[in-house]
Amino acid sequence: MFESFKKYILSRVVITDAEFERIAAVSTIRRLRKKQYLLQEGDVWRFNAFVVSGLVRLYRVDDKGTEHVVNFAKENWWTGDRESLLSGKPSKFNIDAVEPTEVLLIGKEEFDVICREIPAMATMVHDIIQKSFVATQNRLLVHKDFTAEEKYLDMMEKYPDFILRIPLGMIASYLGITPETLSRIRNQVKK
Amino acid sequence: MFESFKKYILSRVVITDAEFERIAAVSTIRRLRKKQYLLQEGDVWRFNAFVVSGLVRLYRVDDKGTEHVVNFAKENWWTGDRESLLSGKPSKFNIDAVEPTEVLLIGKEEFDVICREIPAMATMVHDIIQKSFVATQNRLLVHKDFTAEEKYLDMMEKYPDFILRIPLGMIASYLGITPETLSRIRNQVKK
DNA sequence: GAAAGGAATTGATCTATATCAAGTGCCGGA
DNA sequence: TCCGGCACTTGATATAGATCAATTCCTTTC
Structure with a gap:
């Protein structure tokens, strides 16, 4: 259960077994289940959440309910x-499961303590956030300047399993396109 | 010259005068001038850069030269x-000055040393990057789901001085729209 | 295993925004 | 001060993608 989490951490930084046990203790x-919420709009999000298996989506709902x-x-x-x-503050997003999913949760306070006690964890977090920032900025470029088909091909290349x-x-x-348009693009793409 | 930088840092974290002197020493x-490059595509970016005065833009150039x-x-x-x-790796971006601009530069290595010596600085950086990540993600939402006019109004609200x-x-x-469209939107908006 | 309801496809329009094309104004350099 | 050119505006047309609508295809559910 915690094995894949341990493997993940060790692939990024060096920590001892004892340190990992401290992390596991607060996890x-x-x-x-499919469609079950992990976070609902209006609730305050207080965790660090690691997806062990499965797949979730983060989304918002506009005034029209879309x-x-x-x-x-x-x-x-x-x-x-x-x-x-x-x-x-309350979240403006929802998170729910696209597939049956296992998530590992660590409360905000506990996580902060861990990061203070185990500097390697702080380093890892900093590193992940930096990379997330770069990835999000790159996604912004794609959305700003690409056509619907280009966006789809970009996604295929970067995340084929999605x-x-x-x-x-x-x-x-x-x-950011309609289902109809994506359906047509798929036909188009497979020639 | 360094005064505004000092003021900026002190508005976010607590450091001593001596610590600031160490920072200033490596800055x-x-x-x-207007249009002058701070970074050109193909060069490796090795700095942390703080804009003291003026305004710069970061942009990329596509295969068509746009x-x-x-x-x-x-x-x-x-x-x-x-x-x-x-x-x-070499940058795919350019940065140049929109207005005459003063930039304070700290080399990557020196900056890392500073962050190790002055934990408050590391905290500040971490904090800024987290906020940048959130801001970029919010911008992504705007670009993905808003009309041209909504995007413009959003920008007016968030950054009126821009x-x-x-x-x-x-x-x-x-x-992510054409100059013609923006010109028409402006007419529209001022009714 | 049948019925029901959502998800995907396909087709026919519609619309926001891009593109193309003049014209106007204004700023910076000689 | 004048000139040249870029930046902005305004108009006419084109187009990618949205919307609306009908049909088929899967999944769930009982």
Whole structure:
């Protein structure tokens, strides 16, 4: 259960078994069924969440009730609403499971203690956030300047497994296009 | 010269005068004329850059030679290409001055030493990057799901001074729309 | 295993925004 | 001070992608 989490951490930084035990001690596992919420709009997000297996989506709902997918997180990715975590304010997002999913949760306070006690963890977090920032900025470029087809091809190249695992409608929403358009693009692409 | 930088740091964290002197000792000032480059595509970006006064833009140039503005940075903002800084690879971006600008530069190595010696600085950096990440993600939402007019109004609300200081063409590029469309929107908006 | 409801496809329009094309104004350099 | 050129505006047309609508295809669910 915690093995994949340990493997993940060790692939990025060096910590001792004892240190990992301290981390495991403050971690809890939550199992989500398909469509089950991990976070609902209006709640305050207080965790660091690591996806052990499965796949979740983070999305917001506009005034018309339309869902807009912000991103996905699969096994060995982190998820959550950093804005709410940092500010302590209610989240404007929802997170729910696209597939049956296991998530490892560490409360904000416990996580901060861990980072203070184990500097390697702080380093790892800093590193991940920096990379997330770069990745998000690159995604912004794609959205700002690419056509619908280019955006789809870019996604295929970067995350081919998302294309296979996620229903068309959610991919369309993630790309900021309609399901109809994505369906046509797929026909087009496979010639 | 370094006063505004000091004021900026002290508004975010607590450091001593002696500590600031250490920071100032590794800082250099670069003055840029309008249109002068701070970074050119293909070069490796090795700095942390704080805008003391003026305004710069970060942009990329596509295969057709079209410029796409990624973001702007004005006084008391940081700029640079974190992707190149982290990876050590050549940058795919350019940075140049929109207005005559003064930038304070700290080399990557020196900056890392500072952060190790002065933990408050490390904290500050971590904090800034987290906020940048959140801001970029929010911008992504705007670009993905808003109309041209909504994007412009959002920018007016968040950065009214950018609207005044930056030429129309660059704002259009930042918003991912054509100058013609932005010109029409402006007419529309002022009714 | 049948029925029901959502998800994807396909087709026919519609619309926001891009593109192309003049014209106007204004700023910077000689 | 004048000139040249870029930046912005305004108009006419083109187009990518949205919207609306009908049909088929899967999944769930009982």
